[in-house]
Amino acid sequence: MKFLPLILKHLRHSWIRTTSTILAIVACIFLFCTLQTILVAIDWGLHINNSTRLVVRNGVSLMYYVPITYKEKIRTIPGVKRVSTFNWLLGFFGSDTNPDWTKFFPNHAVDSEEYLAMYPEYILSAAEKQAFLEDRRGCIVGPDTAKKYNWKIGDIFQLRSQIFPEAGPFEFVIEGIYKVDNALYPGTHSGMMLFHYKYLDDAVHGNAQANTLVVEIENPARAGDIAKAIDQMFENSDRPTHTETENAFRAGFISMAGNLTLLLRTIGMAVIFTILLATANTMSMAVRERRKEIAILKTLGFGSGLVMALILIEALFLGASGGALGILLGQMTIKALPNFPMIGDALRQYPNPGLSLAVGAAGIGMAMLMGLAAGFVPALTAYRSRITDMLRTI
Amino acid sequence: MTAEIKPIHQNGMVDVQNVRKIYRRDSQEITVLNGIDAQVAEGGFFALMGPSGSGKTTLLNLIAGIDRPTSGKVFVAGTDVSQLSEGRLAGWRSVNIGFIFQFYNLIPVLTATENVQLPLLLTRLSKKERRERALMALNIVGLTDRADHYPRQLSGGQEQRVAIARAIVTDPKVLVADEPTGDLDSKSAHEILDLFDALNNDLKKTIVMVTHDPRAAARAKICRHLDKGVMIDSEERELKDGVR
Ligand SMILES: Nc1ncnc2c1ncn2[C@@H]1O[C@H](COP(=O)(O)OP(=O)(O)OP(=O)(O)O)[C@@H](O)[C@H]1O
Numbered sequence: 001m002k003f004l005p006l007i008l009k010h011l012r013h014s015w016i017r018t019t020s021t022i023l024a025i026v027a028c029i030f031l032f033c034t035l036q037t038i039l040v041a042i043d044w045g046l047h048i049n050n051s052t053r054l055v056v057r058n059g060v061s062l063m064y065y066v067p068i069t070y071k072e073k074i075r076t077i078p079g080v081k082r083v084s085t086f087n088w089l090l091g092f093f094g095s096d097t098n099p100d101w102t103k104f105f106p107n108h109a110v111d112s113e114e115y116l117a118m119y120p121e122y123i124l125s126a127a128e129k130q131a132f133l134e135d136r137r138g139c140i141v142g143p144d145t146a147k148k149y150n151w152k153i154g155d156i157f158q159l160r161s162q163i164f165p166e167a168g169p170f171e172f173v174i175e176g177i178y179k180v181d182n183a184l185y186p187g188t189h190s191g192m193m194l195f196h197y198k199y200l201d202d203a204v205h206g207n208a209q210a211n212t213l214v215v216e217i218e219n220p221a222r223a224g225d226i227a228k229a230i231d232q233m234f235e236n237s238d239r240p241t242h243t244e245t246e247n248a249f250r251a252g253f254i255s256m257a258g259n260l261t262l263l264l265r266t267i268g269m270a271v272i273f274t275i276l277l278a279t280a281n282t283m284s285m286a287v288r289e290r291r292k293e294i295a296i297l298k299t300l301g302f303g304s305g306l307v308m309a310l311i312l313i314e315a316l317f318l319g320a321s322g323g324a325l326g327i328l329l330g331q332m333t334i335k336a337l338p339n340f341p342m343i344g345d346a347l348r349q350y351p352n353p354g355l356s357l358a359v360g361a362a363g364i365g366m367a368m369l370m371g372l373a374a375g376f377v378p379a380l381t382a383y384r385s386r387i388t389d390m391l392r393t394i
Numbered sequence: 395m396t397a398e399i400k401p402i403h404q405n406g407m408v409d410v411q412n413v414r415k416i417y418r419r420d421s422q423e424i425t426v427l428n429g430i431d432a433q434v435a436e437g438g439f440f441a442l443m444g445p446s447g448s449g450k451t452t453l454l455n456l457i458a459g460i461d462r463p464t465s466g467k468v469f470v471a472g473t474d475v476s477q478l479s480e481g482r483l484a485g486w487r488s489v490n491i492g493f494i495f496q497f498y499n500l501i502p503v504l505t506a507t508e509n510v511q512l513p514l515l516l517t518r519l520s521k522k523e524r525r526e527r528a529l530m531a532l533n534i535v536g537l538t539d540r541a542d543h544y545p546r547q548l549s550g551g552q553e554q555r556v557a558i559a560r561a562i563v564t565d566p567k568v569l570v571a572d573e574p575t576g577d578l579d580s581k582s583a584h585e586i587l588d589l590f591d592a593l594n595n596d597l598k599k600t601i602v603m604v605t606h607d608p609r610a611a612a613r614a615k616i617c618r619h620l621d622k623g624v625m626i627d628s629e630e631r632e633l634k635d636g637v638r
């Protein structure tokens with residue numbers, strides 16, 4: 001492209017304008033990428049909520065257990081469909097003295113039959129499910145974990161437990177690798193491991209109790225009533241409970257986050273629009289200053305289309321470099337986000353951290369569009385303007 | 395009506411035939427050129443004089459093919475310029491016309507050679523060839539040593555010489571200059587006019603020059619006067635000898 005030096009010389013000549021325009025686009029794209037990623041993560045958090053499921057935990061704190069006997073009692077409450085234990089194993093690879101937490105994946109002991117019925121998002125073939133239910137040491141793992149450790153059905157592995165250090169190691173046989181369908185069940189965790197509560201309880205001589213109980217109810221509209229009924233049932237016991245919809249935290253979060261996303265989106269759009277206007281303005285100023293040059297080029301025989309293209313390419317160059325830098329910066333920030341307080345908490349559980357291809361592509365596209373939009377009017381002006389008029393007004 | 399437009403009456407390198415140029419502003423019509431006839435032979439040096447606002451630049455622009463007449467014909471180098479579309483006109487200009495402005499009109503962000511190379515960007519020449527040609531043109535105007543200077547580092551006379559180099563780099567048949575010495579001191583003006591003489595005599599360029607300066611006009615082989623859109627000299631006056 002023999003015209004490139006001409007374009008580059010202009011950009012270099014007015015380097016203050018070039019830098020400030022690129023910086024504006026960088027800010028814009030950075031903002032877009034980071035915001036969009038956070039919004040997607042929040043959205044994900046909202047989607048995995050299912051209000052037909054309640055979580056019963058110890059009234060004091062998650063640190064204390066819920067007596068396993070409560071399971072049967074809760075089952076008697078009208079409107080309750082299923083109840084399952086849900087216990088953490090906090091199982092890890094490595095030795096007690098030297099646990100390898102870098103290889104950690106969530107592992108939970110559940111009442112398998114009930115739990116799988118309550119959580120259709122863990123999709124298993126009938127054969128896998130049956131094999132799992134029939135194998136005392138059986139477990140199922142998510143596709144990501146299976147892939148990460150190159151596991152296939154029938155593989156055996158051992159975990160030690162942070163919670164029951166004296167009871168390990170636990171040996172598991174992979175009987176199933178569940179599938180996730182993000183269209184049907186958006187936000188399904190794809191790295192979970194589930195095994196039988198019975199296996200855990202036997203290993204610790206019937207002392208496993210329950211970290212939490214998950215309760216499936218018939219009618220989500222009655223979630224509040226039933227939660228209250230459960231808590232009332234144990235109100236006067238020595239271990240009262242606290243029941244909320246599966247992540248009532250999130251339920252409360254929904255309305256707040258709904259507003260928050262709207263707010264973020266609005267601010268984001270406003271900022272982006274402002275920057276776009278500013279960029280367009282700088283570009284048209286740049287071109288107005290160059291009326292004379294446009295007239296000269298046209299006089300020398302440069303066609304209107306070519307002159308227009310030169311201006312558009314200059315604008316596109318600004319857009320592209322701003323976009324690339326913005327994405328780079330966004331990528332770095334997004335990687336660092338989980339370390340920030342508050343936002344980090346919301347993002348850490350999101351399974352796909354980092355800048356997604358879709359958001360990145362949208363960002364680049366937007367930057368190019370901004371460049372084009374900024375360059376369009378000036379380019380069109382250059383295209384249309386008549387040499388004689390321009391020479392006259394110089 | 396025939397589809398083919400033949401330059402039946404064409405005389406010489408430039409032949410302006412009964413040209414009228416009318417500007418319309420709102421409902422007002424301004425007749426800037428009112429039936430102009432002018433011929434410049436191949437290798438001619440034509441000076442156009444006249445008071446401000448008489449239409450000199452307008453006529454020059456028509457000859458250079460950056461504007462089109464309201465009526466009449468403008469033949470330049472065998473082409474009826476008044477019939478070309480704007481797109482074709484641009485391509486035609488790049489090959490046939492070298493334009494020299496009063497205020498040089500170099501592009502400030504480009505060096506002298508780069509400025510001179512601009513018209514060559516529209517050709518198929520390689521980068522190396524473009525640079526060689528540009529240096530050749532700069533050599534003709536005597537500015538090889540300033541090849542890599544920026545316009546702001548040059549004097550007015552030097553800038554105008556770079557502009558002349560740019561005008562001749564594609565080796566056009568016709569050079570068109572609008573008050574080329576209008577912004578220069580008399581010494582620089584003198585040098586530029588010497589250069590015009592050389593281009594006319596040695597390189598056989600046909601030159602059409604608008605000027606207010608009688609000394610500049612005196613260099614031309616033909617000088618004609620324009621006033622209120624008409625040529626006021628009844629006959630062409632040959633200035634070759636004597637009058638100077
Ligand atoms: N685009 C236009 N619209 C309207 N009027 C115009 C236009 N271009 C030129 N004119 C008018 O045409 C007339 C002749 O203009 P032109 O520039 O040809 O004069 P000139 O002889 O070159 O004058 P000068 O010596 O001052 O350069 C002027 O009155 C000018 O106002």
Ligand SMILES: [Mg+2]
Nearest residue numbers: 450451452572
């Ligand atoms: Mg003029």
